[in-house]
Amino acid sequence: MKKRLVIQVICQVMIGFCANAQPATNIDSLLRLLPLQGNDTVKVQLYIDIGDAYELNSPDDAAYYYRLAGRLSEQLNYTRGTIKYINSYTGLLNQKAQFDSSLLLNKQSVVLAGQLNDKLILAKCYANTGNVYQYTSDYENALLQYEMAKRYFEETGDSRLVARICDAMQNTYRELNQLEKAMQLGVEAVTILRNENEPFSLGLALVNLGNNFSQEESDSALKYYKEALAIFEKLDFTRGIMACLIDIGNVYLHRYDADNMKPCYEKALALAQQLQEPESEAIASRGLSHYFLYKKNYAQAKDYILKALAISDSLSLKYEHVKNLKSLSAVLYAVQDIVGAEQALDSAGIFENEINNEQVQQRTLMLAKRFEGEKKDAQIQLQQVRLKQQSTLNYFLAAGAAGLLIISLLGYRNYRSRQKLQQAKIEELETEKQLTATEAVLRGEEQERSRLAKDLHDGLGGMLSGIKYSLSNMKENLIMTPDNAQAFNRSLDMLDSSIREMRRVAHNMMPEILVKYGLDKALKEFCAEIDRSAVLQVSYHSVKLNEANLDHITALTIYRIIQELINNVIKHAAAKNALVQLDYSEAEKLLVITVEDDGKGMDLAALAQPGGIGWSSINNRVDFLKGKTDVKSAIGNGTSVLITLPV
Structure with a gap:
C-alpha cells in the first residue's frame, strides 16, 4: 500500500510541474475554434487544451493533438510551446511505460528551458525528468534532477512547489534506505504545507513521512498516520482513508496490539471492497488473519489468509504473495500442520528468489543503460571535438594569406590531435570490451549459483524432507527391538543433518541475508x-x-x-x-x-x-x-x- 501512495504523490508532482496547461473544457467547443485560428502561438495552446480534454478518456487522440502542438511550435520557433508539448506528451508516455522516449524528451525540455532563462519553467522540467528516473528505479539520477528543481523552486520563492519536491525527494531517499535524509525532507514538506493551507498535499506528505518513521519510531509514525487520516476523512478522500487505516493497523500489528488493529483492518477491508481495490483487500485480510491468530481463533485466521492468498495469486502480486504465504505458515504451525507450514515457507522462498532475481536483472539492465548513455555522451563529445577542430582548420585555410608555414603547422597539429583521439577511442573500446566480458561472466556465474541453490533447496531438499516424513510415519507402525529403534533414530538424526547441510550449501551459493x-x-x-x-x-x-x-x-x-x-x-x-x-x-x-x-x-x-x-x-x-x-x-x-x- 505504501508503494501505491508513493506513486500517487509522484503523479501529483507530475501534474503540478506541467507547464501551465489549461483545464480541460468541452471538446466540441475547442474543436470548433481550430479552423478559425491561424498558425500562431495561440493555436499551439489550443492544441494543448484539446489534448488535455482528450487525455482522460482517449489518450491516443490526446497524443495526436500534443504532437500537432509540438510540430507547430517547432515551425514557429516557439520554445515555450515546445516545452508545453513535451511536458504534456511525456505524461502519456509515462502512462504507457515508454520511459526511454519520455526521458529523452524531458532532457530536451531542460535544455530548452535553460535557453529561456525562466527559473520556474526550468525547475518544473528538472522535476519531470526526475520523475521519469524515479519510475525506472534509477534513484541516484532522480535525486540529481530533484535537487536542481528544488534549488530553482527556492529561488523563485514558490513554497508550495518546494514542499512538493521535498515530498517527492523523501520517497526517493527512503528507496535508497537513507531514512535520516528522508525524514528531514518530509518534515520540511509538512512544515511548509501546514502554512499553505493545502490539506490534500499535506495528507499525502504526512503519510509518506509516517512511512519513513514506521521502521524505527512507531510512535511518530502513528502520530503522522492519524493526522493524515483526519485530513482525508474531512476531505472525504476514500482511498486515502483506506491507506491510512492499513498503515495504522500495521503499526498496531508490529506492537502485537490485537484489539486496536482489528477495527483498522475491518474498516480498510470494507473500503477496499467498496473501491474494488483487490491489493488493499488482500493486505487488510492478512491483517485480520494476524488478529485472529493472536486471539487463537485459528479457523478464522486461516479463512482470512486464504482469501488474501487467492487475491495475490490471481493478480500475480509477488511481494504480497510472499507475505501471505509466510502468514499462512504461521497459522498452520499454530494448528500443528507442520508439513503444510513448511510447504508454505518453501513456496514463499521460491517467490522471494524470483523477486530477488528480477531486482538483480532490473539493476543490471539499468547499469547497462547508464553505461550505454555514458558511452553515447562520450561519442558526442568526441564528435564535437572533431567538428571544432575541423572548423578551426577550415578557418585557417580560408585565411591563406597567413602563409604556407602557418598552414603546415596547423595541419601537423590537427594530424597529431586526430592520432590522439583515435588512440583514445581504441583504448575506450578495449576497456568497454573487457568490462562487458567480465560483467557477462560474473552475471552468468551468479545466475548459475542461483539456479543450483534453487535446485538443491527445491529438489533435493524436498526429497530429503519427504523421506524424513515417510520414515517418521513408518516408525509409528513398526515394532522394533531397542537396538533397532536406536539405529532408526540415529538414521533420522543423520537425515536431519543432511537437510541442514544441504540448506547451508544452498545458502552459501546465494546468500539471502546479503539481499x-x-x-x-x-x-x-x-x-x-x-x-x-x-x-x-x-x-x-x-x-x-x-x-x-x-x-x-x-x-x-x-x-x-x-x-x-x-x-x-x-x-x-x-x-x-x-x-x-x-x-x-x-x-x-x-x-x-x-x-x-x-x-x-x-x-x-x-x-x-x-x-x-x-x-x-x-x-x-x-x-x-x-x-x-x-x-x-x-x-x-x-x-x-x-x-x-x-x-
Whole structure:
C-alpha cells in the first residue's frame, strides 16, 4: 500500500510541474475554434487544451493533438510551446511505460528551458525528468534532477512547489534506505504545507513521512498516520482513508496490539471492497488473519489468509504473495500442520528468489543503460571535438594569406590531435570490451549459483524432507527391538543433518541475508558459520562499512571475493586462525579489505602460474570493481591479502 501512495504523490508532482496547461473544457467547443485560428502561438495552446480534454478518456487522440502542438511550435520557433508539448506528451508516455522516449524528451525540455532563462519553467522540467528516473528505479539520477528543481523552486520563492519536491525527494531517499535524509525532507514538506493551507498535499506528505518513521519510531509514525487520516476523512478522500487505516493497523500489528488493529483492518477491508481495490483487500485480510491468530481463533485466521492468498495469486502480486504465504505458515504451525507450514515457507522462498532475481536483472539492465548513455555522451563529445577542430582548420585555410608555414603547422597539429583521439577511442573500446566480458561472466556465474541453490533447496531438499516424513510415519507402525529403534533414530538424526547441510550449501551459493540485511551482516554471518564449523577460527571486523553506499552488484562481488579467499585458506593454508577486516574511508571513498591467516604460507611466484581458478576468479572480480590487490606471504609465515576498492 505504501508503494501505491508513493506513486500517487509522484503523479501529483507530475501534474503540478506541467507547464501551465489549461483545464480541460468541452471538446466540441475547442474543436470548433481550430479552423478559425491561424498558425500562431495561440493555436499551439489550443492544441494543448484539446489534448488535455482528450487525455482522460482517449489518450491516443490526446497524443495526436500534443504532437500537432509540438510540430507547430517547432515551425514557429516557439520554445515555450515546445516545452508545453513535451511536458504534456511525456505524461502519456509515462502512462504507457515508454520511459526511454519520455526521458529523452524531458532532457530536451531542460535544455530548452535553460535557453529561456525562466527559473520556474526550468525547475518544473528538472522535476519531470526526475520523475521519469524515479519510475525506472534509477534513484541516484532522480535525486540529481530533484535537487536542481528544488534549488530553482527556492529561488523563485514558490513554497508550495518546494514542499512538493521535498515530498517527492523523501520517497526517493527512503528507496535508497537513507531514512535520516528522508525524514528531514518530509518534515520540511509538512512544515511548509501546514502554512499553505493545502490539506490534500499535506495528507499525502504526512503519510509518506509516517512511512519513513514506521521502521524505527512507531510512535511518530502513528502520530503522522492519524493526522493524515483526519485530513482525508474531512476531505472525504476514500482511498486515502483506506491507506491510512492499513498503515495504522500495521503499526498496531508490529506492537502485537490485537484489539486496536482489528477495527483498522475491518474498516480498510470494507473500503477496499467498496473501491474494488483487490491489493488493499488482500493486505487488510492478512491483517485480520494476524488478529485472529493472536486471539487463537485459528479457523478464522486461516479463512482470512486464504482469501488474501487467492487475491495475490490471481493478480500475480509477488511481494504480497510472499507475505501471505509466510502468514499462512504461521497459522498452520499454530494448528500443528507442520508439513503444510513448511510447504508454505518453501513456496514463499521460491517467490522471494524470483523477486530477488528480477531486482538483480532490473539493476543490471539499468547499469547497462547508464553505461550505454555514458558511452553515447562520450561519442558526442568526441564528435564535437572533431567538428571544432575541423572548423578551426577550415578557418585557417580560408585565411591563406597567413602563409604556407602557418598552414603546415596547423595541419601537423590537427594530424597529431586526430592520432590522439583515435588512440583514445581504441583504448575506450578495449576497456568497454573487457568490462562487458567480465560483467557477462560474473552475471552468468551468479545466475548459475542461483539456479543450483534453487535446485538443491527445491529438489533435493524436498526429497530429503519427504523421506524424513515417510520414515517418521513408518516408525509409528513398526515394532522394533531397542537396538533397532536406536539405529532408526540415529538414521533420522543423520537425515536431519543432511537437510541442514544441504540448506547451508544452498545458502552459501546465494546468500539471502546479503539481499535482506546488507554486506556487513552477510559477511559477519558467513565468518561466524565458518567459525562454528571448527574448520577454521575466523575473526571478523568492519569499520564504517554501513556508511558505504554499495549497490547490489558491488556488494555481491565483494562477498564472493572474501568467500573465495576464506575457501583458499581452508583448502591450502593449513591454518588455525584467520582475520577478515573491512575498513571504509568516507573522505577517500575507499574500501580496504584485509584477509590474513597463520597458515604455512606460499611462494608468491606460484600465483602467476596458470590453472589457479580460485585466484583467477578473485582477480577478475577485483578488476571488475577497478580495485588493486597486494599479497604478502612467506613459507611458514602465513599469508596476507590486501584489496583496495574505490566505492
